[in-house]
Amino acid sequence: MGRQPCCEKDGLKRGPWTIEEDHKLMRFILNNGIQCWRTVPQLAGLMRCGKSCRLRWINYLRPDLKRGALTESEEDMIINLHSCLGNRWSKIAAHFPGRTDNEIKNHWNTRIKKKLKLLGVDPLTHKPLNNHNNCNSASEVLNQSCSSTEEGNTGINLQNTIVFNQFPYSQGTQNSSFGIPDIRIADTSKIPTSLDGGSVYSERTDFGNTFYRGNDELQSADYLRQWISNPGSWGGYNHFGQGFLS
DNA sequence: AATTCATCCAACCGCTTTGGG
């Protein structure tokens, strides 16, 4: 006997979310908050499993999401944090308000890994790909700076002072704050500005990163209402159309 | 214009962790 599926699969919809589904999920969360993800789809009238709803909310519908391409400084921070934390994307994402672990993970896999390889750095170990004699300095320095990272301090400032001299990335033109040469992969600036194929994009809402989680996951429906009533926060949600709050 | 290849990223799968009884 295998593990029980997380939910009953029969009859459940999979694949990309439609506007209507997004609409239903957001409206439900607005009105009810989140107590139990497993009950959300049923109560919201969605033919999805709770897991799918949770993922959609966290990665896409949360109003506090910061949208658009990651900045160069964010990219540099990811590299430094990854050297400390490894593939613990949620831990890394915790240092980036409005960014999701999925987004950072995708960015790492599609852009940063290539960037590091171009620089002759192993993305896994953060050591030079060819020069094994040089391995100690960078990793040791990074490990030293990681203790504070694990405790909530990013440790970035500490690294910033050390990495310039010892980190393997530090060869070449240093445009960024962490000594990483300014080699940008093409096509990093593709920032959607409107709904396209069921996707939602918006400017940053600037509501901070405390929107949900806490006692009842969702801090308050009032908070959401406040966000929704703010015209400036709705740049990319126009597709929901009028009557969303009804 | 048609086809192939490369890239991106939303979504899924399944394992691990957490929390309540």
Next chain:
DNA sequence: TCCCAAAGCGGTTGGATGAAT
């Protein structure tokens, strides 16, 4: 302490899109 359900997490996939031929 143990068990189980739910949530969290990271690896992976597959469809959409754009670039190259």
